[in-house]
Amino acid sequence: MRAFEYASPANMDQAIRLLGNSWEDAAPLAGGTDLLSLMKDDIFAPKRLVNIKDIGALRGLSIDAKQGLRIGALVTIQELADNAKVAHAYPVIAKTANEIAGPQIRNMATIGGNLCQRPRCWYYRTGHGLLAQDQQGQSLIPGGDNRYHAILGNDGPAFFVSPSTLAPLFIALGAVVRLVGPSGKRELPLEKFYLIPKSASEREHDLKPNEIVTEVIVPLLAGAKAATYEVRHKEAMEWPLALASVVLRMKGKTVSSARVMMGHVAPIPWRSAEAEAALVGNAISEEVAQAAGNAAVANAKSLSHNGYKIQIARVAVKRAILAAA
Helix, strand or coil: CCCCEEECCCCHHHHHHHCCCCCCCEEEECCCCCHHHHHHCCCCCCCEEEECCCCHHHCCEEEECCCEEEEECCCEHHHHHHCHHHHHHCHHHHHHHHCCCCHHHHCCCEHHHHHHCCCCCHHHHCCCCCCCECCCCCECCCCCCCCCCCCCCCCCCCCCCCCCCHHHHHHHCCCEEEEEECCEEEEEEHHHHECCCCCCCCCCECCCCCCEEEEEEECCCCCCEEEEEEECCCCCCCCCCEEEEEEEEEECCEEEEEEEEEECCCCCCEECHHHHHHHCCCECCHHHHHHHHHHHCCCCCCCCCCCHHHHHHHHHHHHHHHHHC
């Protein structure tokens, strides 16, 4: 690991001043489960680490009758999974959080870090850059080992998959993310926080080097039915091959509105308007869920070694719909 400065600010203003104007200047340190791995592998070498773990404003987890669920960026995944109020009001969140990685990771990793983690793409993790391009600007991925890469949103130079398991669920639930930087606070739908980079100089998050994610707000479920379904190689300590998060609002037995989000299949959490259209106006049945699953991957394009992910994603959507209903 390269040498770096270490700062431990007491409040948000100090933390923002200690962050730089470029990604190489500084990085905020929360749980560190991803950041420190990147530094040890010499993929990322900030000159300064800014420890934000002592900033009380970034902590806290509460449910408000109007606002919904507020999750501070420093709340750990295990704290979210264990919270009794969350388990009662948002059982799908508690269940999904409790299945992420293993207990060691869940007790260290924070919600803010989970939403901002970098791709697990092995080209990126071995020093080939976010877009894994050679010196002529050609991607190494289409002709290489692309077993775990994108099947949707892969028309451009980005083939990695968004790694957050919580982001698709939060987006399906209509969450917003709040950030703070030198220009003050800003808020945007979590769906807009994720970007598909078009060049090697761009990142996959709408986040500036001197900004910090402060909290996530999740609206009340208000009677909606929700579920997440993951497909993995194994149950524990594993990233999904594909997942689907579904939120259904019903009028009687008929779906009045639907949100279908897919994870680990595209460079961003992928919303399937096609699957949603296949659900609205119908009663949930095996056939309707299958039709929505088919619609979700109708535009998928496999690479040379990841065609199996299309079927896995199709099944994940179908089973998430049935679980939600």
